[in-house]
């Protein structure tokens with residue numbers, strides 16, 4: 188099988204972040220083709236044919252999402268989701284750092300297909316240097332006539348506005364992103380109405396991930412059918428996997444969908460570091476369920492991984508070796524959700540607090556066996572009962588770790604220290 | 620209390636959005652760039668410029684963790700201790716910084732040079748773990764020696780705000796802006812049919 192690299196094939200070329208080099212590699216030709224030879228509907232059709240599914244986490248088919256926009260309501264908006272904050276995820280930052288114009292070309296193509304005049308690129312506050320880079324690239328593209336009025340001499344005009352967030356993971360959730368962009372506290376909205384019908388400023392809005400949009404120049408220049416032939420039937424194209432943890436070569440690697448996880452782990456990541464063995468891994472970013480070494484032979488296919496009880500989510504692979512304490516990892520992820528809960532709904536606001544307190548007691552070795560039942564109870568009262576998916580996902584890793592490593596959780600109870608690493612973690616104030 | 624340049628930036632931000640309220644976050648960034656933090660009087664001035672109540676601006680500012688509500692030191696260090704970083708020794712990184720700076724997470728050194736904190740918020744540098752952000756810049760693959768070198772280098776630099784590196788690019792040329800946001804109808808009639 189041929190090895191496909193689309194989004195990352197030019198990465199490493201000196202100066203790719205500048206317009207002349209990007210253009211020399213064929214950059215903005217797809218936009219030219221789109222504006223000259225394709226109607227907006229034809230592009231949407233090609234994206235549908237391509238089978239492209241969103242790379243932001245949920246994996247919803249992009250062309251279908253686009254076609255939910257009501258036909259005759261204007262203005263309408265495109266929001267680009269560069270909020271990436273989930274533990275283990277750093278692929279959007281990589282794509283921005285290494286190939287920013289590819290993203291901008293994808294944005295303008297999407298804006299044309301959707302007939303949008305204003306595209307808002309929402310980038311998390313922590314990506315300060317990346318925001319400056321994107322602002323510079325937008326100006327470069329504007330000066331060259333790829334952004335602004337009458338782009339490349341066509342009737343189509345569009346502006347791209349880079350908007351920096353300020354440190355709130357929840358703003359990656361699409362309706363919270365819209366709230367934040369409107370100048371409110373970033374808290375999720377009730378759905379329906381969905382953003383496609385009533386989004387930014389009450390107008391039809393599409394929210395797409397950085398990697399999703401970076402695929403568009405390739406789909407336009409080579410066609411939906413060509414794209415569809417890469418990957419599997421229902422998971423087409425490639426994905427950029429961000430790999431972290433106890434591996435020899437942490438980093439981002441693009442691979443065709445459908446290849447075995449083992450290939451990513453052994454060939455790209457170089458396997459476990461220091462010759463240790465794999466204990467567990469998490470395939471989709473901080474919110475997804477933990478998997479075991481036996482799952483390494485699963486294909487990188489959204490549906491197959493879901494069948495195994497987890498998800499490829501945002502494409503973040505975190506590998507853990509035999510020395511890892513799963514209670515410790517769970518505690519950190521639970522702390523993250525507690526910290527990032529927006530506070531809008533009680534099950535999540537209170538649930539993540541209790542979860543975090545309990546995990547700290549467990550890690551310190553002072554919790555009792557009964558408290559493990561309390562933990563299960565708390566999670567059961569959160570999963571499916573929270574206002575937005577953040578609260579639900581705050582339970583997934585810890586519950587899957589508990590299922591797979593029950594003995595390890597139980598061994599912590601009353602042990603006075605972590606039985607896996609021997610560490611004595613002081614209790615949080617208020618948890619004794 | 621805000622400098623003319625900051626006020627001009629806020630005006631510019633306001634003009635970029637269909638609704639002035641959307642300019643809150645960029646305005647607060649502009650203020651923080653000038654003053655290093657967000658004093659209540661400055662937030663009130665932002666509110667006035669955007670036509671909002673001061674409480675509305677405060678409510679937004681307090682939601683986001685990157686806005687400082689108290690003045691920090693000249694340089695700001697953020698050490699990620701979430702899962703991916705922890706697997707590669709983030710706790711040791713944080714301990715080393717605490718020992719070098721001589722003050723616990725969330726505080727400022729006695730000479731006002733550094734404010735540092737460990738954070739459970741993933742900073743998107745998991746592939747280069749253990750990592751930290753110093754005045755917004757990523758510093759990855761940390762070792763105790765590298766941390767010492769970075770601290771020495773940064774201490775010799777000007778403060779992160781105001782006289783530090785630019786936080787923005789020049790405004791786009793006015794002539795090249797797209798049609799006004801309120802325009803009804805599809806922007807391109809030609810190809811759509």
Ligand SMILES: Cc1cc2nc3c(=O)[nH]c(=O)nc-3n(C[C@H](O)[C@H](O)[C@H](O)COP(=O)(O)O)c2cc1C
Pocket residue numbers: 240241242243244245246247249252268269270271272273356357358359360361362394395396397399400575576577
């Ligand atoms: C709590 C939460 C956080 C999210 N964070 C992000 C994010 O940082 N980036 C992203 O692209 N999508 C994120 N999403 C998914 C978005 O809501 C949305 O589905 C996505 O941006 C759609 O883009 P896509 O269709 O191109 O995948 C998040 C969802 C939830 C529930």
Ligand code: SF4
Pocket residue numbers: 357375527528529530531532533535536573574575576577578579
């Ligand atoms: S689940 Fe959590 S993040 Fe989502 S709305 Fe409720 S409190 Fe906010």
Ligand code: FES
Pocket residue numbers: 274275276699700701702703704705740741742743744745748750
């Ligand atoms: S977990 Fe530390 S940067 Fe992602």
